[in-house]
Amino acid sequence: MEIKNKPEEEFDTIFSLNDSLELSSNYDYEHKQTRIFKIIVIGDSNVGKTCLTYRFCESTFAMNPEATIGVDFRERTLELDGESVKLQIWDTAGQERFRKSMVEHYYRSVHAVIFVYDVSNLASFESIPEWIEECGRHSVGPLVPHIIVGNKCDLRNRREVPTSAAQCLADSYNFPLFETSAKDPAEKEHVDAIFLTLAYRLKSQKPLRLKQPSESSVRHLWNQREQEAGTCQC
Numbered sequence: 624m625e626i627k628n629k630p631e632e633e634f635d636t637i638f639s640l641n642d643s644l645e646l647s648s649n650y651d652y653e654h655k656q657t658r659i660f661k662i663i664v665i666g667d668s669n670v671g672k673t674c675l676t677y678r679f680c681e682s683t684f685a686m687n688p689e690a691t692i693g694v695d696f697r698e699r700t701l702e703l704d705g706e707s708v709k710l711q712i713w714d715t716a717g718q719e720r721f722r723k724s725m726v727e728h729y730y731r732s733v734h735a736v737i738f739v740y741d742v743s744n745l746a747s748f749e750s751i752p753e754w755i756e757e758c759g760r761h762s763v764g765p766l767v768p769h770i771i772v773g774n775k776c777d778l779r780n781r782r783e784v785p786t787s788a789a790q791c792l793a794d795s796y797n798f799p800l801f802e803t804s805a806k807d808p809a810e811k812e813h814v815d816a817i818f819l820t821l822a823y824r825l826k827s828q829k830p831l832r833l834k835q836p837s838e839s840s841v842r843h844l845w846n847q848r849e850q851e852a853g854t855c856q857c
């Protein structure tokens with residue numbers, strides 16, 4: 624269930640800023656009409672990052688997933704309003720020892736970030752600000768859409784993180800908050816809603832625009848051309 628969302632007009636502002644900063648999608652060169660977006664899923668070990676990704680991409684619950692080593696990739700292509708959008712989901716390792724070598728790759732050219740905690744594990748929720756900080760340290764700008772997800776809502780009797788506390792944290796960052804369960808089949812639509820929300824927001828970005836070259840770079844190019852023409856033997 625999505626708890627609360629940013630007002631649409633805020634996202635409109637974000638995306639118009641994104642345009643000028645060229646934080647736009649790549650194109651799938653084989654299927655030229657498909658835009659590809661890279662989404663990373665991060666959070667403590669065991670919170671259910673793999674299961675959430677699996678539920679969305681394979682429509683089922685991953686039984687006995689192994690701890691992720693480095694990163695796992697899954698993708699799903701969606702048809703949204705007649706446009707093809709491929710979400711390339713990077714399911715990252717929560718365990719520090721499995722992250723080190725890959726960390727730089729996770730954050731490169733990322734279009735959106737999903738932070739996951741386990742509602743039955745307070746420590747995993749308390750780690751969320753650290754994960755947000757890590758994103759900042761790796762130059763993931765505040766203009767990239769971020770979502771916080773509380774997973775394992777099916778563990779009703781073991782809940783340690785009240786919705787109100789999670790909402791308070793999400794509000795302090797101005798990020799949308801979702802609570803769901805990768806395990807409970809009845810929650811499948813809510814898991815889809817997390818990724819669809821991002822997909823619609825990313826889709827509304829305009830494709831990559833070329834920057835206007837500066838006057839000095841144009842002059843430099845012309846000088847180069849003239850020099851090359853001067854040394855031409857033909």
Ligand SMILES: Nc1nc2c(ncn2[C@@H]2O[C@H](COP(=O)(O)OP(=O)(O)OP(=O)(O)O)[C@@H](O)[C@H]2O)c(=O)[nH]1
Nearest residue numbers: 668669670671672673674690691717775804805806
């Ligand atoms: N009850 C319940 N268990 C879940 C849910 N999602 C995942 N699990 C269980 O939680 C454990 C960890 O799930 P993973 O998806 O591997 O967690 P992860 O965050 O990817 O872990 P790392 O790869 O170590 O970072 C597994 O035993 C899952 O079966 C859920 O929604 N409800």
